[in-house]
Amino acid sequence: MTRVLHRFADRDAMCEAVAREFLAVLAEAVETHGSAHAVLTGGGAGIGILDAAARLVDTERNSGRNTAQLAEHTAGQAPVPEWSQVHFWWGDERLLAGGEAERNDEQADAALLRRLVAEYGLPEENIHRMPSTELAVSPAQGAEAYSADLAAFADDEEDDEQRARLLLPRFDVLLLGVGPDGHVASLFPGRDSLTVSGVCCVGESDSPKPPPSRVSLTFDAISTAERVWMVVAGQDKAAAVARAFTDGTAVEEIPAVGALGRAETVWHIDQAAGSALTEESTGD
Numbered sequence: 056m057t058r059v060l061h062r063f064a065d066r067d068a069m070c071e072a073v074a075r076e077f078l079a080v081l082a083e084a085v086e087t088h089g090s091a092h093a094v095l096t097g098g099g100a101g102i103g104i105l106d107a108a109a110r111l112v113d114t115e116r117n118s119g120r121n122t123a124q125l126a127e128h129t130a131g132q133a134p135v136p137e138w139s140q141v142h143f144w145w146g147d148e149r150l151l152a153g154g155e156a157e158r159n160d161e162q163a164d165a166a167l168l169r170r171l172v173a174e175y176g177l178p179e180e181n182i183h184r185m186p187s188t189e190l191a192v193s194p195a196q197g198a199e200a201y202s203a204d205l206a207a208f209a210d211d212e213e214d215d216e217q218r219a220r221l222l223l224p225r226f227d228v229l230l231l232g233v234g235p236d237g238h239v240a241s242l243f244p245g246r247d248s249l250t251v252s253g254v255c256c257v258g259e260s261d262s263p264k265p266p267p268s269r270v271s272l273t274f275d276a277i278s279t280a281e282r283v284w285m286v287v288a289g290q291d292k293a294a295a296v297a298r299a300f301t302d303g304t305a306v307e308e309i310p311a312v313g314a315l316g317r318a319e320t321v322w323h324i325d326q327a328a329g330s331a332l333t334e335e336s337t338g339d
């Protein structure tokens with residue numbers, strides 16, 4: 056699997072470009088499959104993309120084009136999916152009480168999802184939140200509960216053996232922020248969760264990034280996604296990005312190297328996050 060590197064001048068430029076591509080993938084998936092499934096990430100870059108997507112969706116609506124015209128987007132316009140057929144999932148979540156500001160779903164609600172439900176026809180039941188502490192007393196229990204939620208939407212097209220075995224929907228695009236230590240979702244360097252297989256979700260009780268209790272997709276689940284997009288901005292990520300693009304770097308050291316999509320794996324980075332990359336590491 057060849058990893059593709061897209062570089063942008065800064066975080067805002069990256070978020071705008073990724074948001075546009077994100078909407079286009081969802082629109083195409085609805086047209087092709089009748090549904091679209093996106094996996095969201097927490098973190099500044101992940102939420103920044105949702106903020107940018109909200110602006111694009113509003114701009115398209117204010118353009119006065121109807122849904123059919125919006126779907127037939129021309130260059131420069133952001134295609135917008137039929138939201139009633141779109142489903143949102145999470146790659147990880149902080150195991151906190153529902154509505155807590157630190158939860159990834161709460162930040163996604165504020166950035167985009169509440170508006171899609173209120174104004175654009177996204178059904179609340181299409182937002183598949185990872186459990187809160189009201190529903191799961193431990194990360195392990197949260198992982199089990201989310202696995203059941205995912206299984207209820209298992210892809211009946213079954214064009215992927217691992218997806219069928221894990222009872223997962225077709226993830227059309229899966230976003231992952233990357234930490235300064237190279238973690239993705241809540242899969243951290245040196246942790247047992249990196250090698251958990253045969254299941255789609257895993258609990259983390261001692262996250263080095265607060266809060267400590269989290270639920271995460273496993274690499275087995277991540278690798279069933281059609282498109283895996285890392286979204287990385289900031290100087291504090293430069294070392295992790297450089298290590299990720301150094302041949303031989305192990306998943307145990309930089310978990311992000313283990314995140315590979317079925318059809319594509321793209322690293323969307325800004326200039327600062329790419330500042331330690333060498334021509335040798337990227338083949339430029």
Ligand SMILES: O=C(O)[C@H](O)[C@@H](O)[C@H](O)[C@H](O)COP(=O)(O)O
Pocket residue numbers: 096097098099100101147148149159231232233234235238239240241264288
């Ligand atoms: O729950 C979380 O904390 C996130 O899912 C986590 O994996 C995040 O994406 C990275 O830590 C990058 O975060 P930034 O983009 O804010 O650096």
